[in-house]
Amino acid sequence: MLSRRDFLSASLLAAGGLLLPGSLTALAKPKKLRYKIAVVDLMILKRQKLGALQLTKDIGADGVEVDMGGLGNRDTFDSQLSKPEIRQQFLDKAKELNLEICSLAMTGFYAQSFATRPTYERMVQDCIDTMVQMGVKVGFLPLGNQGDLVKNPELRPAIVERLKVVGKMAQKAGVVIGIETALDAAGEVQLLKDIGSRHVQIYFNFSNPLKNGRDLHQELRTLGRKRICQIHCTDDDGVWLQNNTRLDMNRVKQTLADMGWEGWLVIERSRDAADPRNVKKNFGANTAYLKSIFQPI
Numbered sequence: 001m002l003s004r005r006d007f008l009s010a011s012l013l014a015a016g017g018l019l020l021p022g023s024l025t026a027l028a029k030p031k032k033l034r035y036k037i038a039v040v041d042l043m044i045l046k047r048q049k050l051g052a053l054q055l056t057k058d059i060g061a062d063g064v065e066v067d068m069g070g071l072g073n074r075d076t077f078d079s080q081l082s083k084p085e086i087r088q089q090f091l092d093k094a095k096e097l098n099l100e101i102c103s104l105a106m107t108g109f110y111a112q113s114f115a116t117r118p119t120y121e122r123m124v125q126d127c128i129d130t131m132v133q134m135g136v137k138v139g140f141l142p143l144g145n146q147g148d149l150v151k152n153p154e155l156r157p158a159i160v161e162r163l164k165v166v167g168k169m170a171q172k173a174g175v176v177i178g179i180e181t182a183l184d185a186a187g188e189v190q191l192l193k194d195i196g197s198r199h200v201q202i203y204f205n206f207s208n209p210l211k212n213g214r215d216l217h218q219e220l221r222t223l224g225r226k227r228i229c230q231i232h233c234t235d236d237d238g239v240w241l242q243n244n245t246r247l248d249m250n251r252v253k254q255t256l257a258d259m260g261w262e263g264w265l266v267i268e269r270s271r272d273a274a275d276p277r278n279v280k281k282n283f284g285a286n287t288a289y290l291k292s293i294f295q296p297i
């Protein structure tokens with residue numbers, strides 16, 4: 001049996017071992033959050049074109065959000081990705097260029113009504129099937145002008161019920177559908193609670209709170225890490241991100257770090273008003289700026 005003195009000595013030695021410099025470093029070292037930068041094929045004028053991948057590489061981004069194609073009066077999206085050989089071309093080219101397809105976008109719902117479109121299930125299922133076939137985990141579903149729940153609150157019951165169906169579809173496939181709404185963050189939190197599926201999350205867009213006079217950082221904190229699947233990390237067109245006085249990207253990085261959020265930051269707009277169609281110039285400048293903040297050497 002140890003004497004009291006021997007016991008105390010042994011305890012101190014054991015405690016001291018925990019406080020060695022190496023141990024202190026291991027205990028104190030925070031998790032390094034990872035951010036990747038993508039562009040939107042529609043906005044770089046290469047909607048569902050194989051050339052979007054090479055252009056993405058030339059711009060300097062890590063990946064691309066690929067659109068599912070036009071909608072119009074069709075029953076579903078005009079998607080070439082429904083053809084196995086086309087999908088494989090995209091996958092092979094992405095691998096060759098060391099790029100990722102971060103998400104598939106259903107931008108047809110910007111102009112068409114998700115709340116009333118009779119074939120919405122087929123549309124969303126076509127997107128989810130393509131996601132599974134291409135190994136993409138996030139789908140983007142904007143509620144758009146006709147699904148604006150601020151201007152059209154009477155659509156809420158129909159949208160909630162439809163998104164419950166979407167949640168079950170996404171859960172079955174093991175993917176996430178990210179919605180964009182016109183609500184503030186508190187309203188989106190309640191909307192997600194009403195939907196009741198962790199497979200439906202928010203695809204956050206910085207321009208929404210900024211153009212409506214809301215605090216971007218408080219909106220992010222209100223939603224929290226687990227409700228945001230991806231971020232459109234830009235503002236409305238007019239100036240590049242580095243020249244945008246209402247969007248402090250260093251502060252954004254700190255807010256996201258405080259939340260513990262990491263993932264894809266997708267460049268949608270923020271084009272120079274003087275030369276909006278110069279894709280390489282606009283998206284190259286914004287990509288380089290975001291990388292200088294979120295991927296410092």
